[in-house]
Amino acid sequence: MREAITRFFGSNLPEGFYLPEIRFVDIIEIIIIAFLIYQIILWIKNTKAWMLLKGIMVLFGFILVAAIFRMYVILWIADTLLPVMATAVVIIFQPELRRALERLGEKQFLASMVPFDKKGRESARFSEQTIEEIIKASFEMGAVKTGALIVVEQATKLTEYERTGIELDCLISRQVLINIFEHNTPLHDGAVIVRGDRIVSATCYLPLSDNMGISKDLGTRHRAAIGMSEVSDALVIAVSEETGYVSVALGGQLVRNVTPEYLKERMEAVRNKHTDTGKVKKIWKGWRKHEKDAD
Numbered sequence: 518m519r520e521a522i523t524r525f526f527g528s529n530l531p532e533g534f535y536l537p538e539i540r541f542v543d544i545i546e547i548i549i550i551a552f553l554i555y556q557i558i559l560w561i562k563n564t565k566a567w568m569l570l571k572g573i574m575v576l577f578g579f580i581l582v583a584a585i586f587r588m589y590v591i592l593w594i595a596d597t598l599l600p601v602m603a604t605a606v607v608i609i610f611q612p613e614l615r616r617a618l619e620r621l622g623e624k625q626f627l628a629s630m631v632p633f634d635k636k637g638r639e640s641a642r643f644s645e646q647t648i649e650e651i652i653k654a655s656f657e658m659g660a661v662k663t664g665a666l667i668v669v670e671q672a673t674k675l676t677e678y679e680r681t682g683i684e685l686d687c688l689i690s691r692q693v694l695i696n697i698f699e700h701n702t703p704l705h706d707g708a709v710i711v712r713g714d715r716i717v718s719a720t721c722y723l724p725l726s727d728n729m730g731i732s733k734d735l736g737t738r739h740r741a742a743i744g745m746s747e748v749s750d751a752l753v754i755a756v757s758e759e760t761g762y763v764s765v766a767l768g769g770q771l772v773r774n775v776t777p778e779y780l781k782e783r784m785e786a787v788r789n790k791h792t793d794t795g796k797v798k799k800i801w802k803g804w805r806k807h808e809k810d811a812d
Contacts, residue, residue, distance in 0.1 A: 569606065612748065643669070647689045647714045648784045652777050654694035655754055655763050664758030665698040666708035666723070666738055671787060673749040679710050682721035689716055708741065724748055728769070735771075742766040752787050754780070
């Protein structure tokens, strides 16, 4: 490339102009750095780290003013506290950092090159019948305003949340799900965790999202759905007890009042995401379109 530019300009290059030689390795390095920066930006955008970033920008502004006006005491305090602040950030945001690394490990290109636990993931896929049963149960419960919370496990194992509930081991069916969430039954309170074609646990406690941007109209059930989707890659279905609306949470995003067709598309995308990336992209575009329409 350097030789081609030199031939094009000849000897007319500006004086002092330096044209570095670009190697193939340099291009790969730029791509890797750009990818990492993009992932960091996404992490900051989707977590409370965005508030931290704004706070850091304010502190940086104060330090810049102190440097301009030569306020040596403030500069000395900032220089002394900087290592302590960096350690405090890592401790405070440990859950978010852990989840960011987990999401990086869930990328499809890494899974295709290093097939960790591929056999286990294959066995955890659910059938078309399971999708139909979950959809039927969700909208039948919505029609009579029966609240429900269904967590569909993906690559991230939900064992720690499974242990908070009552262990079950039964095939998924519309009747079973409706009976579990029926009012005044022992298992109706909490969430159901689905692994493959089976219900593995009921009455599970899920982490609540602390995202301040969530609508005040949403109650504990929907905050738990969003919170679960923030700390794992699970698809969470929430049925509102007040409105009967069926909502879907995935990746920290909640889409409210979805249709049976939309829910089926999302569940099929989750099931086939490791083998049919083209379909996932198509469904993702549909997700964004539906999200804009819902807003």
